[in-house]
Amino acid sequence: MNNVQETISEMAADLYEVGAIDKVTLRKFNIKSLSPVPNYTAKQISLIRKKVGLSQAVFAAYLNVSDRAVKKWEQGESKPSGATLKLLSIVDKKGIEIIA
Structure with a gap:
């Protein structure tokens, strides 16, 4: 980041800390404020799928991957990687309805 971007990011972080802006607004100014996407284990992926009550095939359809991919995970x-990993993270935090 250049100096201007760093200054704006620091100011946004300070405004967030005092409650002047919310987290969504903070994200517009500071990419570092985004939560990292976790790397899920095989067991965690299975638990997420079971928590939302879907078969491997239906879960795969929601994530736009093959049922074989879910089975391999x-x-x-x-x-999973990339956008699929992000979708999995969203389903884990917010439920399947958020992407339905």
């Missing part, structure tokens, strides 16, 4: 043979 749950068996630890591969891991």
